[in-house]
Amino acid sequence: MLWLYIDFYALQLDALLLTQDAKVRHEDSEPDVLVLVNAKTNRVVQLNDAALKHGLKTGMGIATAVSLHHDVQVMEYQPERERDKLKQIAQLLYDYTADIALAPPQGLHLRIDNMFRLYGGLENYWQSISNTLSSLGYRFRYATGTTPPMSKLLAQQGLNQLLDQPKQLKQALAQLHIEQLEIDQKTVETLNRVGIKKLQQLIQLPMKELARRFDIQVLNYIGKMLGELKHGLQFYTPPPYFSADLELMFEISNTQVLQHPLKKLLAQLETFLQMRNLVTQQINVHLFYRHQESITVSLSRASGEYKQEKWLALLQLKLESVKLTEPVVSVQLQAKVLQPMTTGSQSLFGQKQPNISQEELISMLQAKVGEQKVFSLLANDQHNPAWVTAYQSAEHVSSNSSNLLSKEHIKPRPSLQLAEPILLKDKVTLLQGPERLQTAWWQQAMIQRDYYVARSHDGKLCWIFKTPQKQWFIQGYFA
Amino acid sequence: MLELDKYQHQGLIWYGNRNDKLEGRIPCGYSELDKVLSGGWPKQGLFEFKTPVGIGEIRLVLPYLQHKQSLGLLVFIGSPTLLNAEFLLANGIDLNRVLVLPIYEPEQALWAAEQCLKSGCCSTVMLWLNQLSVKQARRLLLASEQGESTVCLYRAVQAASQFSIPSTLSMSLKASDLGLSLKVDKQRGGQASDDLVINMWQQWPDLSTKPVCHRNVLPFPKSANH
Numbered sequence: 206m207l208w209l210y211i212d213f214y215a216l217q218l219d220a221l222l223l224t225q226d227a228k229v230r231h232e233d234s235e236p237d238v239l240v241l242v243n244a245k246t247n248r249v250v251q252l253n254d255a256a257l258k259h260g261l262k263t264g265m266g267i268a269t270a271v272s273l274h275h276d277v278q279v280m281e282y283q284p285e286r287e288r289d290k291l292k293q294i295a296q297l298l299y300d301y302t303a304d305i306a307l308a309p310p311q312g313l314h315l316r317i318d319n320m321f322r323l324y325g326g327l328e329n330y331w332q333s334i335s336n337t338l339s340s341l342g343y344r345f346r347y348a349t350g351t352t353p354p355m356s357k358l359l360a361q362q363g364l365n366q367l368l369d370q371p372k373q374l375k376q377a378l379a380q381l382h383i384e385q386l387e388i389d390q391k392t393v394e395t396l397n398r399v400g401i402k403k404l405q406q407l408i409q410l411p412m413k414e415l416a417r418r419f420d421i422q423v424l425n426y427i428g429k430m431l432g433e434l435k436h437g438l439q440f441y442t443p444p445p446y447f448s449a450d451l452e453l454m455f456e457i458s459n460t461q462v463l464q465h466p467l468k469k470l471l472a473q474l475e476t477f478l479q480m481r482n483l484v485t486q487q488i489n490v491h492l493f494y495r496h497q498e499s500i501t502v503s504l505s506r507a508s509g510e511y512k513q514e515k516w517l518a519l520l521q522l523k524l525e526s527v528k529l530t531e532p533v534v535s536v537q538l539q540a541k542v543l544q545p546m547t548t549g550s551q552s553l554f555g556q557k558q559p560n561i562s563q564e565e566l567i568s569m570l571q572a573k574v575g576e577q578k579v580f581s582l583l584a585n586d587q588h589n590p591a592w593v594t595a596y597q598s599a600e601h602v603s604s605n606s607s608n609l610l611s612k613e614h615i616k617p618r619p620s621l622q623l624a625e626p627i628l629l630k631d632k633v634t635l636l637q638g639p640e641r642l643q644t645a646w647w648q649q650a651m652i653q654r655d656y657y658v659a660r661s662h663d664g665k666l667c668w669i670f671k672t673p674q675k676q677w678f679i680q681g682y683f684a
Numbered sequence: 685m686l687e688l689d690k691y692q693h694q695g696l697i698w699y700g701n702r703n704d705k706l707e708g709r710i711p712c713g714y715s716e717l718d719k720v721l722s723g724g725w726p727k728q729g730l731f732e733f734k735t736p737v738g739i740g741e742i743r744l745v746l747p748y749l750q751h752k753q754s755l756g757l758l759v760f761i762g763s764p765t766l767l768n769a770e771f772l773l774a775n776g777i778d779l780n781r782v783l784v785l786p787i788y789e790p791e792q793a794l795w796a797a798e799q800c801l802k803s804g805c806c807s808t809v810m811l812w813l814n815q816l817s818v819k820q821a822r823r824l825l826l827a828s829e830q831g832e833s834t835v836c837l838y839r840a841v842q843a844a845s846q847f848s849i850p851s852t853l854s855m856s857l858k859a860s861d862l863g864l865s866l867k868v869d870k871q872r873g874g875q876a877s878d879d880l881v882i883n884m885w886q887q888w889p890d891l892s893t894k895p896v897c898h899r900n901v902l903p904f905p906k907s908a909n910h
Binding site: 560561562563565566567569570573574578579580581582583584590593594595596599617618619620621622623624636637658660663664665666667681682683684 | 743774
């Protein structure tokens with residue numbers, strides 16, 4: 206087996222610098238000297254190029270650092286932020302390589318021997334990986350090894366070579382000092398005391414001897430590194446949904462302008478879905494304000510879609526109705542429910558090809574006028590006229606005509622029905638009736654009504670009813 | 685002449701002898717009306733109905749809706765009240781193919797109507813809208829041609845009488861004991877008509893008075909050929 210370890214040794218600082226680069230940079234001024242300091246140990250852990258130039262080094266105390274340069278900008282080291290970034294990198298690399306294991310906060314283990322057949326060799330493989338990595342803009346070190354700990358150790362020493370011969374790797378290992386190993390200071394001292402200075406000396410000892418002479422920690426470490434003991438790794442699995450965010454370079458208060466950054470995210474979504482042969486029916490766009498709580502714009506389509514231009518068209522419609530109370534500083538795009546891609550069949554010799562599909566039309570209408578204004582109809586078997594017609598979500602509109610009842614209604618029913626019956630005030634002529642409609646006593650709003658068809662003085666055909674209290678109401682019109 | 689050219693360009697002039705669109709009419713279900721409309725409803729276009737609410741204006745086009753629903757969705761936009769599903773079901777309208785949009789802002793209603801019309805997946809749009817500019821009407825007309833669909837535009841009589849809008853067919857409806865009293869104001873490739881009474885007794889016996897009883901004059905459909 207061959208492993209590759211990639212060590213992003215200044216991940217947090219680099220990420221910070223990248224966002225700053227995007228902002229306005231003063232050309233004439235000297236770059237700031239930036240260092241990240243571990244708050245617990247008070248030592249410098251990451252520094253930028255300007256800091257290196259002034260002679261600062263990792264492992265220095267703050268006091269030393271400040272004495273070397275008068276204007277050092279000190280920031281706190283936050284491993285959690287690196288962890289998030291690392292996950293993003295892993296997600297990106299997942300498109301190129303199969304087995305990735307996170308080594309938080311700064312490293313990634315990649316199993317590479319099983320990828321050679323796909324890429325046709327180590328060189329091609331490394332090219333696609335390194336291209337991806339350099340597009341990110343983070344500084345990194347790397348090395349290979351026959352076991353994960355070996356590659357990690359070599360990478361952290363800045364080997365930056367891809368060796369695939371065990372012999373070469375052994376050589377590289379042999380030159381390392383005991384101090385460079387990931388074992389605690391006390392053990393290092395113990396080893397030093399018996400004259401072991403280089404890793405070479407440890408490797409030469411048989412495992413049994415190691416176990417007898419030194420403590421279990423050393424045995425484990427060396428055993429795992431040489432592959433004598435198993436090193437368990439949990440491979441990274443990408444989240445089953447899509448989520449991407451974008452820090453805006455400047456604040457945006459116009460929804461029209463907001464489309465451009467969102468276009469980028471939609472393009473990412475398209476790539477994500479296309480590679481997995483998936484589509485999504487709903488995406489959520491979160492708009493983050495500087496002060497107020499974020500707002501969410503949800504877009505849904507009746508049929509799943511992955512293409513960015515289709516989503517963009519909906520988004521444009523939806524954004525027209527969104528009011529920004531404050532400039533937006535960052536946006537996030539999420540698609541949580543994903544489905545496999547399917548295509549509907551269309552008749553080849555149909556009379557006319559619709560310009561857009563029914564589902565698309567419905568999604569478009571919903572995006573523009575709101576979902577609460579697009580309905581399909583459902584007829585319930587009820588006596589109470591108020592319950593007969595149900596307005597339901599438009600997703601039930603289908604192209605197959607199955608629900609057609611061939612029942613021949615003898616009783617007249619109005620086409621237009623009032624939501625609430627109104628009191629009949631004018632004089633009418635009765636044409637038809639009565640038809641008694643009575644709901645069961647156990648139903649909540651029990652009614653007992655005598656319905657008539659009547660013509661009002663201005664010729665309207667009304668569906669009116671009389672309650673047991675002899676009150677007359679208009680229920681609807683025979684339009 | 686220049687004036688005339690301009691009007692012609694704007695599509696405001698109709699030619700009486702232009703009957704290229706007369707083929708493929710859809711029977712109205714009422715022989716009186718078929719005669720006036722040269723055989724039935726046009727296959728597509730903008731039908732303007734100037735009518736009060738509740739006199740039979742939907743029932744008039746029901747056979748047309750039934751005929752066209754196999755071609756696409758039936759969309760109701762901005763109906764004055766709720767719709768009754770039972771009525772539609774009982775009259776052979778497939779509820780799976782009906783879309784209801786209770787939109788009452790004119791701008792949005794027009795937008796939705798236009799999208800539906802030109803989508804190609806809607807056969808008929810029923811639109812209730814009083815205020816409508818010439819430009820907006822032309823947009824609907826164009827959209828209906830693009831999507832081979834029909835829009836039935838219902839307008840109140842007062843609102844519609846202000847100025848004429850471009851349409852395939854425009855008629856005024858009035859209530860009548862027998863069914864409906866109807867006057868074709870204009871139609872593409874045809875002529876305007878006088879008032880004529882549509883006898884709905886056969887189709888809607890519950891909703892109209894029987895035509896023969898206690899009447900001195902028999903309501904006989906007027907001839908449309910002047």
